[in-house]
Amino acid sequence: MxxxxxxxxxxxxxxxxxxxxxxxxxxxxxxxxxxxxxxxxxxxxxxxxxxxxxxxxxxxxxxxxxxxxxxxFPSSTQLVVYLSMDVGNYFDLDSVEVKLDDVTVTHYLYTEKQQAALIKGGVQKLHLANLAQGEHVISAFFLGKGPHEREYKRATSFTFTKSADAKMLELRIVDSTANQQPEFKVVEL
Incomplete structure (x- = not known):
């Protein structure tokens, strides 16, 4: 048999x-x-x-x-990048571009509904990939309208070390009431 x-x-x-x-x-x-x-x-x-x-x-x-x-995407090589937004009073997001080690891995354009979902607390999975262990740099470029309806282009970079475990990063757009400007951060989860 x-x-x-x-x-x-x-x-x-x-x-x-x-x-x-x-x-x-x-x-x-x-x-x-x-x-x-x-x-x-x-x-x-x-x-x-x-x-x-x-x-x-x-x-x-x-x-x-x-x-x-x-x-x-086994957990030993997995990298996941999320995007979240807080309040959105000082920034209207139009698009985001993510580069990993100077290579563009994703570019995303937002509709009003998608932006509203992010402001209400939604989190978007922007990128999922396999990544070798070691040191890497992630850069995110945000386009939109800032305070007083001015065009706004900001970027943030973050250096991280990928180990044998899955790596999760979150791109956060947070309103800073002290500066009356948005802040852009990358946070390890």
Whole structure:
């Protein structure tokens, strides 16, 4: 007897695909045969089964995404960069550009809704990557409107050491009421 050895991702992916195919084929078969439930109870049971299949597909898809992220970005090499904003009275964010060791890794433009979500306390995952151990420099460039509706371009840099553990950094835009200006910081989490 032969045993087939599959990776967890392939096995999970196979399960997601199987449930999805079963769900789609059941719907197609019912439509082709113009099958109608004989009673309201049959219709309700069929609807409940379909809902259950949808929930299983969603749960399996989520598990597959988490597993894929773990395989692509293992914690020993993982770097995650987040962005947060405090209040936003002195700065309206238009865009941010992030450089890692003088190489642009991400550039993001913001809509009014996204900016409002950040001001309400939202945190955005800006960048996820694999990074070798050692010393690195992250630089962030912020464009927007500052006090008195003037164009504002500010930058901040931070030198950090990547160890064997995952590294998380947060770019923070904080209002400084003392200076009536925004402050831009990079913080290790």
């Amino acid at each position: 032969y045993k087939i050895k599959c990776s967890p991702v392939k096995t999970l992916f196979s399960r997601v695909m199987l449930v999805g195919v079963m769900c789609m084929s059941s719907i197609t078969l019912a439509q082709q045969n113009d099958l109608k439930p004989e009673t309201a109870a049959d219709e309700q049971t069929l609807a409940q089964q379909l809902q259950q299949l949808k929930k299983e597909v969603i749960a399996l898809n989520r598990d597959l995404f988490v597993l894929e992220e773990d395989l692509l």
